[in-house]
Amino acid sequence: MGQPPRLIATDLDGTLLRPDKSVSARTAAALERVSAQGVRVVLVTGRPVRWLDLVYQQLHAPVPAVCANGAVVYDPVTDEVLRADPLAPDLMAEVVRRLRAEVPGVVFAVEVQDGRLMRHGEDWPTHWNSDHPTARLVATPEELLSAPAVKLLARSTQDPEVFVKTVAGAIAGLAEATHSSYSGLVEISAAGVTKAAGLAWLCSRFGLTAADVIAFGDMPNDVPMLTWAGRAVAVANAHPTVREIADAVTASNSEDGVAAYLEELFALGSPDRT
Template identity: 45%
Template sequence: MTGARPLPRLVATDLDGTLLRSDGSVSDRTRRALAATEAAGTEVVFVTARPPRWLHALADLVGGHGRVICLGGAAVWDLGSGAALEMCGFDDGVVRSLVADLRAAVPGAGLAVETADGPAFDPWFPDGEPHLDRRLRGAPVEGALRAGDPVAKLLVVRPGTPAQGFGVVQRGDVHDAAQEEFFERVRGVVDGRAELHYSGAAGLAELLPPGVTKDVALARWCDRLGVEARDVWAFGDMPNDLPMLRWAGRGHAVANAHPDVLACADAVVPGNDDDGVAAALEAVLDAAAPSDGHTPSAPLSR
């Protein structure tokens, strides 16, 4: 990673554990900083492991473009239309073999799949979304694997993970021996057929199609806009953010990040509960502002 100019052309930020506070909220300070960044001509794009249905509450934060890189890089989603602009999925035979092998190697694990048409869950998958249609949990996920509806993400929950607190993002400095042992078992099953991601959610392993990572999706998005890596700032907290932080011209870790992310970052900003992303954006906007205090608007060409 190399240094970036004072005002980047694009800011890419993870959400949970990075931009959002620990309770999932967006502070007023962060809202103001994002709006000021867009007004200054710098596009802000969220790059998140979240599925599309978890993004609607953030629609007012995505500026004029209305798009989010989600599912860990497997999709670019248009929040206005509620449709995928891009979707990368597993080959049908590969995802079926992965499901069968995971059943054998990790007995009792709960599986879920994310497709363009929505999710499906094993009946015993922890119910962190009680508002969803109960039919999505009516049978094991094998019944949801249909040709022509590619799976963008396969989720694996460690056996015995309680529903209470499931999906809560752990602090990056938390050592979880059970999680690490679970990951090793899943890694042994994957054997090059998927990208194994850890976004910080306790008890959860996330499998994406081969070659699908946050940096690949972000690079493709920036190529569309004519933005080079050196003109991108990225923010993250977990190992699945590392490729994006390394690719960007300047990679930032929040103070609560995983030790591997802290070691990799070009800069460390305050933690997510202290609005670290906002603090970094405020500083660069102040440095770029003319002496009269007026920050001109120079919209990024689409």
């Protein structure tokens, strides 16, 4: 990347956010100061739209987001979904059929209404998300798959790395499979839907190309975006597959690695580190 980047694309969990899911004052300040120089900032995350409010509350200004691993492009200023690329119900039914044949005990949930609502069955593991107001229990598998979904979630007790390879093999050519955690959770999107595809679409609206973009990430679902961007930066805590393809490695998310890299790149100095 010979010229300074014109757009910063950053993953959230494990990358921009600290382990407690907070945005540090240092990170918020770095993004604000870069934006003041005319550089665009875009959040590129596996999170659905419904999980973004807590992040925006910690930033100085709302910025666009590519959500659900590229399936949704969101404008927080207008609360508008600019683009959505969901899985069709019949396609999801085929994905579920194949995975049930390959992985005994696999369970499913879906992100519907452009990621503003999650649906899950009684067999979905109970945790905070299942009790959230934007999560809804459904009575039957047919109801679960009755509407287009921007993400199909599959969970298993298998080894996470084995599980994601099994899923990817079973649905090859039908849909995209990736993961963004070290638990047995695989995130499934429509064919061709990746963080790179969603970000490329948004950059095109801005009149920008991959060469204008610097991207930060930590997990396998970030790899398409990182390989597409003009410069790819992994945080020190990144998955090995991310570190292998990155152009540079910055400090970990617990050490505000994104902010540290931006401070040096844009000669911002180091403000309050709290």
